Amino acid sequence: MSRRAVVVGAGPNGLTAAALLATRGVEVTVYERDAQIGGAARSAELFGPGFVSDLGAAAHPFGVASPAFRELALEQNGLEWVQPEIPMAHPLPGGRAAMLHRDIERTAQELGVDGPNWRRLHEHFSHHPFETVENAMGPLLRIPPHPVDMVRLGVLGALPAATLANLVFRSGAAKALLAGSSAHATLPLTRPLTSAFGIAFGALGHSTGWPVAKGGSVSITDALARVLLANGGRIETNAEVTDLRDLPRADAVLLDLTPKQILRIAPEQLESRYAAHLARWKYGAGVHKIDYLLDGPVPWEDARVASAGTVHVGGEFRQIIEAERDINRGRMPEKPFVMVTQQSAADSSRTHDGRQVLWSYAHVPNGTALDVRPALEAQIERFAPGFADVVLERREWSPSALEAWNPNLVGGDIGGGSMAGTQQLFRPTPSLHPYRAGRRGLYVCSSSTPPGGGVHGMPGLHAARAVLRDWGRRD
Template identity: 60%
Template sequence: MNRTAIVVGSGPNGLTAAAALASRGVEVTVYEQAGEPGGGARSGELLGSGLVSDLGAAAHPFAVGSPAFRSLDLESHGLEWVHPRYPMAHPLSGQESAILHRDAASTAAQFGPDAAWWLRVHAPVTEHPMDMLENITGPLLRLPPHLLPMASFGLRAAWPATTLARSVFKTPEARALFGGSAAHSMLPLTRPFSAAFGVVFGGLGHSSGWPVARGGTGQIVTALLAVLRFHGVRIHTGSPVTDLRELPAADAVLLDLTPRQVLDLAGTQLSTRYRGWLRRWKYGTGAHKVDYLLDGPVPWTDERTAHAGTVHVVGSFEELVHAEHLTNRGQVPDRPFVLAAQQSMADPTRVSGGRQLLWSYAHVPNGSRADVGPLIDAQFERFAPGFRDRIIARVETPPDALEAWNPNLVGGDIGGGSLRGTQQFLRPAPTLRPYNTSHAGLYICSSSTPPGGGVHGMAGWNAARAVFRDWSRGRR
């Protein structure tokens, strides 16, 4: 008799888990409460008919090299990656932007005395991008498949970003470019292991790049759905699940949900100890999103910045460190860290008539209700004078609206939970089997499990492997 599985939640991790199971003959059914699948990887006409905006995730340094997506061969199902001229830029006041190039040598050359150190710091990822992705996209408390690159990475990763940047980089450009990548951790940059994100994001930019999906991030979902259709997976949208007992019998149930929703759905079936772990789960920094329709490119002071897929809009390394410190203390800085993506510069299929779409969000305290939109506008105006005059339309999505759109984004936390303390390594509980719950046959496959947030599908892929491992050992 064929095995059966149910997946609750159809974000990239849930869809990937379904694909991994179905590709090996499991009969899979997916339940999604929203009217369409995709979770945080959806796209839509937010700013007008024919204008494709990414409703959640935008640029994809992890997706393009994801072991799961490569194994599923999403590109054969229509997914096409588009690379901007530069993966990333970091504008600075009164001087040229620091630019992350597709090759490490060109990036390092702009830093003069820091060139050698820039290459050295990023070498583990720049030189071994696929090996390092395999290392860091699985449970961290395991023997990594590629030991030497991981050991070299660990010597750099364990440091606070402030310590590493100030110790090895002398130029403000190198510090700022490194710090902007490190800030994707949404941690204070004085925290241990925040340097890991600077190394990873910079190194991937040098190698596999930070591409966008042609036609919108939703095309990743479209490709995953094509895989599921090929394997006969059934997907029920508009079908909220409020209690596990509502579901048909299955050999495995996988939840693409964060701990808060898992407790609501399955709390009575979990052990007291496991429930306690989930109740102590901490959600992290939130996002306040603003999407813009402009009458042309952003008028950056350094015009090269217009050709960067991702732009870190905050200023100097010191300003960045200060902004992230305040945000993590529950305060909204006057000059928050703003991440911007200029997808339509690389992918003109998303817009027409010379107009441009600009995607952005600022780091804010979890659940913040502050009026952050004008602060984001001001940050753009600071590095692109005349920016406000280019705005045709704008749509703000504060943390509470993000959560209403996708309940996994608790308080606007786009990473499935804070990376502070042990939560960076023990997600979502202190166990060596992070995808298993205390209830036999029930698994978690969301960004609250390793490797955390991002569109890469690896939490779902790893959870499916955990299911197969248990079945091979006779567990149900």
Template identity: 60%
Template sequence: MTRTAIIVGAGPNGLAAAARLAEHGVQVTIHEQGARVGGAARSADTLGPGTTVDLGAAAHPFGIGSPAFRHLGLEGHGLRWLHHRYPMAHPLDSGRSALLHPDLDSTAAELGVDAAAWRLLHRAVAGHPLESLRNATGPLLRIPPHPLLMAGFGARALWPADATAKLAFRSEAARALFAGSAAHSMLPLGHPFTAGFAVLFGGLGQSLGWPVAEGGTGAIIDALVRLLAAAGVEIHTDSRVRDLRELPASDAILLDLTPRQVLELEGTGIGGRYAAHLRRWKYGPGAFKVDYLLDGPIPWRDERTAHAGTVHVAGSLADVAAAERDVARGRVPERPFVMLAQPSAVDGSRAPGGQQVIWSYAHVPNGCAEPVGPAVDRQIERFAPGFRDRIIGRVETPPRALEDWNPNLVGGDIGGGSLRGTQQLLRPVPTLRPYHAGAPGLYICSSSTPPGGGVHGMAGWHAADAVLRDLGLKPLPTRRPARIPRPGGG
């Protein structure tokens, strides 16, 4: 008997779940309310004809090493990763930038007095990036695939990033470089576990890199769609599901939705304690997005910064900590933490000849309605005098507009929910079965489940495995991928 599954929502997690289920002979149908699949992992010409702008994520340290994507072999379906000379840069007011090199030894050597401490913190992840990702991209309340490696990581990850940086490093360069990676948590740097984000993001950058997808992040989705088409998966766009009872009978329904959207559905059968937990779900800070079209590269004070894929525009450790603390208190920082990507430096398809597309967003309070765009301009100009003179086009997308475009981005929260408190460990409810959605045959596979946000497909992958086990279909082992070549220059 052929088993069937319906997936509501076609972000990277929904698509990855579909691929995993189809691999085991399950007949899968996907319903996506929008005109295009991909969720926040899409690209468009929002800066004008001939431009390619990533509407959500831009750089992909998790994507290139994702166990799901490696297993599926997306490179065989047209995906190509592009690497910059430096995975990341962090400009400082001194005029120099702290640089994350594509290998641990080069980064450490440039940090001088902090070389030994930098190596000590990052060597496990940098030396075993794929194994580290297998540990990090699943439920934390489980026996990890590589327990000894996880134990070593946990000893570094438990601490607040600001305290770790102050105790471990003596130079402002090392402290700022560490703080910038920690800020990906969108938590105050005094919060426990934020050091783990710094070690993981830094270690991945110094091994797998922080690449961009050639042709835009949408190319990842295009590869998944080609794979799904070959597997016979049906995808229906412009197909909003409001009541699950209107769907055909199936063995499983998977929801690539965050708790707010799940609760808005009719006919789920969810009630009691599970529904109460969903109603208490807290969303995290928002992103205020600003995309730029420039007539050339950003004129960074430190010219090497132009060769970095991702730039953390924030200043010192104290600056980063103050900005994230303000956001957590519901205030817009005067100098916000700005994450910036420069895809055009290695991908000429992103803009017409000589021009550059620059992607950026600032961390702001959830649902922020203040005009933050000028503050983003000032932050970049602070480290790149003359930046404003290079702007020939710009598009601002405040948090509410992000949510209007993708309802999963509630208040501009790009991570599917805050990582504060127990929500980092217990997503979306306190349970050892995080992908079961409180009713028979119903599952949740969005970034509100482990391992959280990011374009890696792993929430969908694990949810699909839960479905397969419940259907009595033993999940095939996730293939151990061949070693990924270390990134070269761009």
């Protein structure tokens, strides 16, 4: 007799779990509260026909290298990655920028005195990108699939990014380049393990790149849905689940939800100890997002930045450290760390008539109601004088607006919960089996489980494998 599974939430993790189970012959139904599937992997023509903006995630260094997406063969199901000329740029005062090239030798050469140490720090992992991702994209409390490589990453990756940068680099350019990538952790860069983020992001830039999805991040969602539907799965939209007891009978229920939503829909169905741990879950810093339609390219002082897919607008090393420290203390920095993605510079299908779509967000305190736009735009203007003159239209999303759009983005937290303290090791509860939700047949597959946020499907992959393992043990 065939097994049945229900997935609540059609974000990339829920769809990944559903698709993988469907390929194993499981009868799967996905319930999504919204009219559209995809969670934070959606796109829309915000500025009219032919101008495609990503509503959530934009660039995908971990997506292109994801074991989950490779196992599901998304590139054979309509997904096409588009690589920008330069994966990432980091503008600096004085009109220059540090550049992360696909070519590690070119990057090292441009970093001058720090080139040899940059190469030594990233070279091994850039030669083994898939092993690096397989090690990093799972529970930390496990035997990694590539133990020797994990030890190599852990030796330096365990250090705070601020410490590592000061230990191995002398120039502001190399320090800023590492700090900008490490800031993807949305943690103070004086915290342990933040270096691992910087090393991994840099190594992927030198190997598999930091691509965008052609036609928008929704293309990832569409490919996942094709795999699911082709294997007999079903998706029900406009179908919000408010109580687990309302779901049809299933052998496994997988929740692509964060602890706040899990407690809301299952107040009496969870074991008391598990529910108590979820109630103590802490959400991390948020983001304030602005999408732009521009009358041409951003006028970066360093013209090379216009060819970069992702731009880290944070200034010097010390300024990034201060900004990330402030937001994690609940203070809005004067000069926030701003992420910019120039998708249309890489993917011409997203725009026309010489205009550009631009994606940006600033790291902010969780749930802040402050007017962030002036500080965000001032940061861009610092390194691109005249930016305001090319802005035709903008769409702004505060942390509360992001949460209203997608309830998993609590207070604007795009990572499913803080990575600080024990929450980096134990997501969402202290357990060696993080994808089991404390009772038989119930699982969690959201970014609140390892490895955390991002559009790569790995929580969904691990949760689906946990289901299959549990069934194997009981059969």
